[in-house]
Amino acid sequence: MLIHAGASGVGLAAVQLAKAAGAKPLVTAGSADKIAAAVRLGAVGGADRHEGPWAEKIAALTSGEGVSLILDCVGASYWEMNAEVLAIDGRWVLYGLLGGPTVEGPILGKLLRKRVQLLATTLRARPLKYRRELVRRFTEEALPSLINGSFRYVC
Numbered sequence: 001m002l003i004h005a006g007a008s009g010v011g012l013a014a015v016q017l018a019k020a021a022g023a024k025p026l027v028t029a030g031s032a033d034k035i036a037a038a039v040r041l042g043a044v045g046g047a048d049r050h051e052g053p054w055a056e057k058i059a060a061l062t063s064g065e066g067v068s069l070i071l072d073c074v075g076a077s078y079w080e081m082n083a084e085v086l087a088i089d090g091r092w093v094l095y096g097l098l099g100g101p102t103v104e105g106p107i108l109g110k111l112l113r114k115r116v117q118l119l120a121t122t123l124r125a126r127p128l129k130y131r132r133e134l135v136r137r138f139t140e141e142a143l144p145s146l147i148n149g150s151f152r153y154v155c
Helices: 009-020 032-040 054-061 076-085 107-113 128-141 143-147
Strands: 026-029 045-048 067-072 086-094 117-120
Touching (some): 009 026, 009 032, 026 054, 032 045, 045 054, 054 076, 067 076, 076 086, 076 107
Parallel strands (some): 067 086, 086 117
């Protein structure tokens, strides 16, 4: 799987949750140090977004097979490379628009050719009941791993 902003708080949490679930997380980040931080917590590698098109590095890290899941908080500015590195029948979860909301180009054709599932979501638009359930599940399923030291948090 590919996690954008992999050294952010959400990104580092996603790396650890993904590893615990048996995935092989890859990240994009803004420096080698940030990629190293994600690797220390379980990522298998990453691409520095400042070193040119990150899709080439992710493709190399997956031996050209691509990723089956992308967690994307960036949005528009990454759509082409996301479509490039996403494997056939892959899933793309869009939960932020740091790179903008407007997309131009043949995105729909690329998604259709790869049979991509695109899920767009945000917590702000969710009802309070949903958010409460999410906190309850986090408390039951993830908090014990934070308490016993299996998961680490970064301040």
